[in-house]
Amino acid sequence: MTMATTGMMTVKDAPASATTTTGGKRCNRSAYATWFKPLMVSTQEACEMLGLKDPGTVLDLIHRGKLEGKKVGNKWLITMRSIERFAFGDFDK
Numbered sequence: 001m002t003m004a005t006t007g008m009m010t011v012k013d014a015p016a017s018a019t020t021t022t023g024g025k026r027c028n029r030s031a032y033a034t035w036f037k038p039l040m041v042s043t044q045e046a047c048e049m050l051g052l053k054d055p056g057t058v059l060d061l062i063h064r065g066k067l068e069g070k071k072v073g074n075k076w077l078i079t080m081r082s083i084e085r086f087a088f089g090d091f092d093k
Contacts, residue, residue, distance in 0.1 A: 040077040049083055
C-alpha cells in the first residue's frame with residue numbers, strides 16, 4: 001500500500017518524532033509530555049528548596065535523622081518526601 005491509497009499525508013523532511021496524527025496539522029509531541037516530580041534531589045537542590053545557604057547544613061540534617069538521604073558514589077541524594085515532611089513539620093510519618 002502506498003500513502004496515496006491509505007489517505008495519509010506527510011510533511012516533507014519532518015522527523016517522525018516531531019509530528020503526530022492530529023488531523024493533518026503539525027504538532028510537537030513535547031507539548032503533550034507529562035512532567036513528573038523527582039523522587040530525589042541533590043544536596044544543593046534540597047538546600048535551595050528549604051531556603052538554606054549552605055549544602056553542608058543539609059548533610060547535618062541527614063546525619064541527625066531529620067532528612068532521608070542516600071549516598072550514591074560521592075554524592076548525596078535527598079528524598080523529596082523527607083524534604084516536604086521537614087518543611088511542613090510532619091516528623092511523625
